[in-house]
Amino acid sequence: MRFLLLILLILPLSAGAETVVLGLSRDRINITANFDGSEILVFGAVKREVPISDEEPLEVIVTVAGPSTPVVVRRKDKRYGIWVNNAAVEVDAAPSFYAVATSGPLEDVLLRVEDLRHKITTTRAIRSVGAPDDIRDSSKFTDALIRVRQQNGLYQLLEGVVAFDQQTLFNTSIRLPANLTEGGYTTRIFLTRGGAVVSDYEATIFVGKVGLERWLYMLSRSQPLVYGIMSITIAVLAGWGASAAFRLLRNS
Template identity: 60%
Template sequence: MIRALLLLLALTLPARAEEVVMGLSRDSVAITTDFNGSEVLIFGAVKREAAIQADPPLRVIVSVAGPVTPVTVWRKERRLGIWVNTEAVEIDAAPSFYAVASSAPWDESISEVEDLRHKVSIERAIRSVGAPMAIADSQSFTDALIRVRERAGLYKTFYDSVEFRESTLFDVAIRMPATIVEGTYTTRVFLTRGGTVVSQHASTLEVRKVGLERWLFNLSRNQSALYGLLSLVIAIAAGWGASAAFRALKSG
């Protein structure tokens, strides 16, 4: 059904040499108290007005980027037997979540010049222009941020993983972890040939807290005193309940 709808959509679009169209399995993700992550299916088709050109072959790249924020990255060094923060670099803009997938090995999918222009890879999606002149290896701070977020499952690469059938239909599933933040997530699809982007399309995905999670979030932001008092009451009640249960078990 999805493939049929995409092909129908492709036929109704204005004619171009090669144009990519895309869709998402969902347009929103709800973060609840029991949220443990979510998977989004990104699919699409290539519309063309001529026969498929076999050489160089078409490639598809898909990226999903979370809200972008500045990040301060510190370097720790051992001083007098303890680890302390020493130098820091302010990274101007780093996506809170970033996943990129391609239908072929990365070096066959896009050139360095095109990657720099469209900021597709994780390294290019992060902007760091304010590093102090005194820190010669400022790039190492960006590399450290990438490593930390890769270990947390927030930065992901899936090279040679997009299913691309007969140079026309494609799809890939991106798993988003439970630790994602709410906000607008941007999904981009690039169609490349010989490393050059020939078409692209973008869409958005909304990630929002709902229910009790949303109520607690708003309470912590708008009425911090009440939120703190409520947290204290809950902690006291939990402690009293555990103590009462222990006494009941002991007496029994």
């Protein structure tokens, strides 16, 4: 009985022997008229209850995920000399932005079973329940979505960019593009050893429009008629002003 109690006391200590402490350079990103993207610095440390051992070294994985929304992916085929939509698959939830940064090659720092459990890689972060019965290669639609968003800088795989000093301090930077979706961006840190996750931590960065951009955005959603009339009026006044300025320059 005493032996069992001793084991129960030791297990929590071992499970929490190494935990990750996270820091962010900012917890909010404001989108303004001249917003051309942003860069966030993710840094942290490994908190230990015991000294560093000679076991297999730790590795660090950082993920940043934007708001997830359904996406319809269409495939085009050439028919009679023109390209037409031939098939479509609706992906149930795909992050608008997703970045994975690691301290080493991904295949070395993460086991597949751990990826399945924590949904770390881009493929696992996308949720696609099913496809129409007449589509046999639905996985290709998900691959195409990932490929297109990678080309646009919205999906990123950054292997070996996490600096991990003395198995204690780590840091990395992730570039966010200009075409961000508003909402909460979930930042997760995973400590792994031998590909298995030993600790994880999560925080949220909020991205949103501010100032005049926010007011115009809310006006377009709450009062679209007023927004449309105002847009037309501004366009007419701008055209009239440009025409008047051109006439003055021509007559001078």
